Amino acid sequence: MKIAVLVSGNGSNLQSIIDHVTQGKIPGEICLVLSNVVGAYGLERAQQAGIATEILASKDSGLSREEYDIELDKVLAKYEPDLIVLAGFMRILSYAFVKQYEGKMINIHPSLLPKYKGLHTHQRALENKDTEHGVSVHFVTAELDGGPVILQAKVPIFAEDDETILAERVQQQEHVIYPLVVKWFVEKRLTMSDGAAFLDNALLPAKGYAAEE
Ligand SMILES: Nc1nc2c(c(=O)[nH]1)N[C@@H](CN(C=O)c1ccc(C(=O)N[C@@H](CCC(=O)O)C(=O)O)cc1)CN2
Numbered sequence: 638m639k640i641a642v643l644v645s646g647n648g649s650n651l652q653s654i655i656d657h658v659t660q661g662k663i664p665g666e667i668c669l670v671l672s673n674v675v676g677a678y679g680l681e682r683a684q685q686a687g688i689a690t691e692i693l694a695s696k697d698s699g700l701s702r703e704e705y706d707i708e709l710d711k712v713l714a715k716y717e718p719d720l721i722v723l724a725g726f727m728r729i730l731s732y733a734f735v736k737q738y739e740g741k742m743i744n745i746h747p748s749l750l751p752k753y754k755g756l757h758t759h760q761r762a763l764e765n766k767d768t769e770h771g772v773s774v775h776f777v778t779a780e781l782d783g784g785p786v787i788l789q790a791k792v793p794i795f796a797e798d799d800e801t802i803l804a805e806r807v808q809q810q811e812h813v814i815y816p817l818v819v820k821w822f823v824e825k826r827l828t829m830s831d832g833a834a835f836l837d838n839a840l841l842p843a844k845g846y847a848a849e850e
């Protein structure tokens with residue numbers, strides 16, 4: 638099964654998936670890493686792993702959202718991916734593009750959906766004085782961060798937490814559950830009708846923990 642990963646930044650989730658593929662834990666092939674941001678470090682990670690990369694810059698492209706997505710689809714078509722993994726891909730995708738890939742496109746979102754759809758999730762959780770937060774992997778649909786949830790992981794929020802500390806604790810769980818979901822998809826061909834599986838983890842010490850694989 639061929640996997641295309643779309644990134645906009647650091648690519649730590651991409652790296653966790655690359656590592657799982659390299660270690661044989663995900664029986665698939667990353668056929669492409671594409672970024673909408675020139676110089677995104679995720680592209681460097683892909684090149685270091687010998688994975689094909691493409692850049693389709695969105696900043697100053699002069700393209701509408703729909704026009705950009707038409708170009709994005711042309712690039713993806715060259716690689717014929719079976720699964721599209723959004724890994725910190727910071728663009729809202731158009732209705733037509735989502736409909737074309739619905740059921741084989743997933744995203745990782747740094748909140749316990751349906752809470753905190755959109756951006757700045759850690760800041761919002763802290764401002765609301767939540768005592769727990771987390772991450773969700775979901776199918777991508779036209780509704781932003783509204784697609785069927787596949788897997789979530791929960792982390793505690795402590796009084797002394799700031800956005801950086803909380804984001805780090807959440808990302809530790811991201812790097813566990815995203816490769817797991819990709820593995821499930823590649824091995825079992827998850828369908829959008831599959832219900833959510835919630836990793837109901839107890840509130841553990843600030844060092845965080847790895848959810849069960
Ligand atoms: N149609 C959909 N597109 C995307 C989804 C989705 O569920 N449906 N998930 C997002 C990922 N995402 C949060 O998980 C997200 C990404 C980007 C934005 C956003 O507001 N982007 C702005 C630009 C922001 C920037 O450049 O920093 C925009 O596109 O105008 C919100 C949520 C991926 N796409």
Ligand SMILES: NCC(=O)N[C@@H]1O[C@H](COP(=O)([O-])[O-])[C@@H](O)[C@H]1O
Pocket residue numbers: 644645646647648649650651679724725726727745746747755756808811
């Ligand atoms: N709304 C989408 C969103 O905020 N996604 C978040 O972007 C980060 C990408 O990190 P990475 O580039 O190191 O994988 C991740 O924390 C992911 O949850």
